[in-house]
Amino acid sequence: MSEATRPSGVREPLPTFAGTPPFPEAAKAALADAQLRRNLRRATTTIRTKRASAIAERDDWEELRLAGAAIKDDVLARLPELLVELEANVTAAGGTVHWARDAAEANAIVASIVHDHGATEVVKVKSMVTQEIELNDALAREGIVAWETDLAELIVQLGHDLPSHILVPAIHRNRREVRQIFVEEMAKAGRPAPADLSDDPRALAEAARLHLREKFLRAKVAISGANFAVAETGTVVIVESEGNGRMCLTLPDTLITVMGIEKLVPTWRDLEVFLQLLPRSSTAERMNPYTSMWTGVTPGDGPQAFHLVLLDNGRVDTLSDPVGRQALRCIKCSACLNVCPVYERIGGHAYGSPYPGPIGAILTPQLRGIARHAVDEQTASLPYASSLCGACFEVCPVRIDIPEVLVHLRAQVVRQHGWRARTLTEEAAMMGALGVVFGSSRRLDAAERLAGLGGRLFGHRGRIGRLRLPGLLGAWFRGRDLRVPARTSFRRWWSGQGRTRR
Amino acid sequence: MRVALFITCFNDLLFPEVGQAVVRLLRRLGHEVEFPAGQTCCGQIQFNTGYRDACVPLVRRFAETFAGFDAVVTPSPSCAAMVRHHHATVAREAGDPRLPAAVAEVAPRVHDLTEFLVDVLGVTDVGARFPHTVAFHPTCHSVRLLGIGDRPQRLLTAVEGLTLVDMPGADECCGFGGTFAVKNVDTSVAMGADKVAAIRSTGAEVLTSADTSCLMHLGGLLSRGRASVRVMHLAQILAGDDR
Numbered sequence: 001m002s003e004a005t006r007p008s009g010v011r012e013p014l015p016t017f018a019g020t021p022p023f024p025e026a027a028k029a030a031l032a033d034a035q036l037r038r039n040l041r042r043a044t045t046t047i048r049t050k051r052a053s054a055i056a057e058r059d060d061w062e063e064l065r066l067a068g069a070a071i072k073d074d075v076l077a078r079l080p081e082l083l084v085e086l087e088a089n090v091t092a093a094g095g096t097v098h099w100a101r102d103a104a105e106a107n108a109i110v111a112s113i114v115h116d117h118g119a120t121e122v123v124k125v126k127s128m129v130t131q132e133i134e135l136n137d138a139l140a141r142e143g144i145v146a147w148e149t150d151l152a153e154l155i156v157q158l159g160h161d162l163p164s165h166i167l168v169p170a171i172h173r174n175r176r177e178v179r180q181i182f183v184e185e186m187a188k189a190g191r192p193a194p195a196d197l198s199d200d201p202r203a204l205a206e207a208a209r210l211h212l213r214e215k216f217l218r219a220k221v222a223i224s225g226a227n228f229a230v231a232e233t234g235t236v237v238i239v240e241s242e243g244n245g246r247m248c249l250t251l252p253d254t255l256i257t258v259m260g261i262e263k264l265v266p267t268w269r270d271l272e273v274f275l276q277l278l279p280r281s282s283t284a285e286r287m288n289p290y291t292s293m294w295t296g297v298t299p300g301d302g303p304q305a306f307h308l309v310l311l312d313n314g315r316v317d318t319l320s321d322p323v324g325r326q327a328l329r330c331i332k333c334s335a336c337l338n339v340c341p342v343y344e345r346i347g348g349h350a351y352g353s354p355y356p357g358p359i360g361a362i363l364t365p366q367l368r369g370i371a372r373h374a375v376d377e378q379t380a381s382l383p384y385a386s387s388l389c390g391a392c393f394e395v396c397p398v399r400i401d402i403p404e405v406l407v408h409l410r411a412q413v414v415r416q417h418g419w420r421a422r423t424l425t426e427e428a429a430m431m432g433a434l435g436v437v438f439g440s441s442r443r444l445d446a447a448e449r450l451a452g453l454g455g456r457l458f459g460h461r462g463r464i465g466r467l468r469l470p471g472l473l474g475a476w477f478r479g480r481d482l483r484v485p486a487r488t489s490f491r492r493w494w495s496g497q498g499r500t501r502r
Numbered sequence: 503m504r505v506a507l508f509i510t511c512f513n514d515l516l517f518p519e520v521g522q523a524v525v526r527l528l529r530r531l532g533h534e535v536e537f538p539a540g541q542t543c544c545g546q547i548q549f550n551t552g553y554r555d556a557c558v559p560l561v562r563r564f565a566e567t568f569a570g571f572d573a574v575v576t577p578s579p580s581c582a583a584m585v586r587h588h589h590a591t592v593a594r595e596a597g598d599p600r601l602p603a604a605v606a607e608v609a610p611r612v613h614d615l616t617e618f619l620v621d622v623l624g625v626t627d628v629g630a631r632f633p634h635t636v637a638f639h640p641t642c643h644s645v646r647l648l649g650i651g652d653r654p655q656r657l658l659t660a661v662e663g664l665t666l667v668d669m670p671g672a673d674e675c676c677g678f679g680g681t682f683a684v685k686n687v688d689t690s691v692a693m694g695a696d697k698v699a700a701i702r703s704t705g706a707e708v709l710t711s712a713d714t715s716c717l718m719h720l721g722g723l724l725s726r727g728r729a730s731v732r733v734m735h736l737a738q739i740l741a742g743d744d745r
Contacts, residue, residue, distance in 0.1 A: 023686065024685065024686050024687070024688065024689070027686060027688055027689045028688040031688050031689065031692050341674055341675045341677070341693050342686075342689055342693070345689060345692050345693060345696075346689060383552075384681075384682070384685050384686065385686065385689075386679070386682065387642070387675050387677060387678065387679025387680075387682045387690070387693070388550060388642075388643075388679055388680070388682070389642035389646070389674075389675035389679070390642055390643075390646035390647060391642070391646070391673075391674075391675070393646070394646060403647075407549065407550055407552070409552075410550070410551060410552030411552040411553075411554045412552075413552055414551070414552035414553055414554075415552075427551070427681070427685075428553075431547075431548055431551065431553045431556050432556075434543070434547065434548070434556070435548075435556050435559070437542075438511070438542040438543040438545075438559075438560055438563075439542075439559060439563075440542075441539055441540050441541065441542055444511070444514075444542050444543075448514065448515050451515055463725050465725075465726070472681075472684040472685070473684070475683075475684040475685075475687040476683065476684055476687075476722075478687050478688075478691065479687065479690075479691030479694070479695075479722075479723065479726065480691065480694070480719060480722030480723050480725075480726055481721075481722045481725040481726045482718070482722055483516050483517070483718065483721065483722075485515050485516055486515065486516060486517070486518045486519075488518060489514050489515055489518055490509045490513060490514045490518035490521040490522070491509070491514055491537070491539065493518055493521075493522065494521075494537045495539070498522065498525060498537075499537070
């Protein structure tokens with residue numbers, strides 16, 4: 001890849017999630033970063049509290065959640081006909097609809113549209129789906145520079161970093177780190193940061209505005225994702241907070257929207273439910289500052305060419321699983337990340353995908369085809385990246401039972417890897433042994449007596465301390481002691497004195 | 503009313519005093535319990551780790567062992583939730599035409615101890631005395647999966663002499679999570695360490711909970727940290743145990 005295809009001064013290749021180790025290993029590295037843990041704890045606890053009070057204002061919240069889930073289930077059940085309806089209405093309004101089976105097809109379609117318009121740079125609205133298909137990297141290979149214009153995405157891009165949160169991709173950075181990135185990197189990508197830039201949030205936002213403004217005014221092509229698309233009219237909807245999206249959606253001549261096929265709603269009336277659910281769940285606002293809606297093209301007003309790329313990329317496979325498909329209801333609000341005790345301590349990078357947290361743990365393996373074939377070790381570790389505490393399900397605005405799907409996907413991992421895979425061998429053997437022991441109360445009694453004996457050998461003052469053992473059993477003792485198994489199990493006690501003692 | 507005790511494999515092996523406390527408590531309230539000897543494990547470890555096939559014989563054994571009782575009481579909301587919510591799933595997948603019906607017969611009669619006391623027996627004051635400050639850990643499965651609400655707190659506040667302290671971040675997971683505790687050991691211990699700090703910040707003498715599994719994890723962390731906080735199952739406090 002030639003240097004000319006990059007923002008000047010950006011020399012290293014764009015970072016990707018490829019090569020992320022399995023979750024336990026990636027998490028261990030993240031846990032060692034004390035600054036990261038402080039940044040995350042501060043950010044997640046703040047937004048968690050704000051969300052809770054925004055939800056508490058509504059006494060019909062549960063009804064809204066039920067409605068949101070029902071509408072999305074209806075969409076998933078009628079997806080083919082609704083997509084065709086959307087295509088017809090977008091086309092009738094002057095737009096062009098493209099269908100992409102996977103990331104490579106979608107990236108090729110976008111690159112060829114940009115080339116057709118003779119552009120070598122694009123401005124981007126914050127979008128999860130273009131992160132999913134690694135569009136920026138694909139465009140760079142085609143000689144096209146993609147500028148992120150969302151403040152947090154800009155921080156991530158300038159910092160040669162990866163997003164770690166759905167809503168706040170730079171949540172792992174604090175303002176001192178952001179200032180540092182702006183001072184060091186803005187000049188290489190365009191207008192430099194002011195010489196006296198402080199780490200005051202207002203000053204940082206102003207520096208970003210000035211830096212981005214010249215890109216907004218220069219760009220001929222914009223790329224967006226979609227929060228929703230209304231099938232009955234062919235209208236695409238973007239909700240945002242900063243106004244950068246509105247700039248991208250109105251200033252350039254050409255607009256390309258990449259959209260996962262699950263983002264549909266049938267009618268405008270359905271949209272009403274989600275425009276209430278999303279802001280409160282996401283930013284803890286009653287209403288987000290900017291809601292942009294457009295239907296094809298309007299002569300003389302806004303982009304004069306509109307392309308809609310409809311993306312599958314594993315969604316049809318996900319749809320084929322009756323339990324797992326509820327993940328496609330997701331409206332990418334990130335409430336589940338903010339309440340997740342695992343995410344709070346690890347952050348997003350360890351999930352090895354732009355979709356982190358609880359939703360990522362169920363969405364990524366499915367988009368990578370777990371319903372059809374065995375997945376790699378990193379992907380297989382994701383459904384286990386949860387203590388199954390259920391806080392995610394409690395806050396999900398479309399009632400995705402994330403713990404249910406996690407456990408369902410774990411069963412798929414075990415079925416696919418069975419006794420073969422290296423990481424599952426010891427675990428599978430233990431499960432087999434438990435099966436033998438729990439298969440008869442007499443064998444359980446014998447095992448309990450053996451454990452009681454073991455406890456007397458290894459225990460000291462009623463506890464087993466730092467026991468050096470390999471594997472899963474040894475893992476317990478890495479941070480914790482264990483109560484010694486009882487000398488007399490409950491069932492022994494019962495069969496002796498317990499049954500009759502008063 | 504014929505009442506069976508489902509002790510759970512954890513309590514049977516590691517914490518028999520919890521089962522003994524349940525028996526003593528229920529006898530004091532005038533109810534005799536039976537202990538069906540065929541019982542082993544509810545299959546939650548296997549189910550939650552993805553070993554669905556291994557659950558089938560355990561679900562069948564549970565349904566057979568506890569058939570015919572009016573109520574099955576267990577000192578574990580997590581295991582109660584496994585039976586009430588997930589045994590039906592296992593039975594449906596098992597391909598045994600009789601199993602779903604057998605599960606449907608038994609599962610709704612399974613109660614966590616606090617549900618049994620408050621809902622079935624209609625008691626909140628069990629006549630216990632425990633003159634200590636107590637921090638209560640509301641376990642995730644008891645609140646979010648089984649929905650036992652504030653039953654444990656109602657039972658605890660009725661105990662004579664007991665002072666229940668507020669714990670910061672009480673509704674956050676302690677990091678146990680079954681095999682999560684060993685498969686993601688570093689994350690589990692990090693979550694537990696924060697919970698332990700919250701417990702210690704309350705100055706409570708005793709940590710209690712409705713489930714032994716979280717207590718085993720937190721107790722192990724407290725013990726490793728040489729903390730003087732005593733760890734007791736709710737049943738032991740309600741039975742009036744005071745070492």
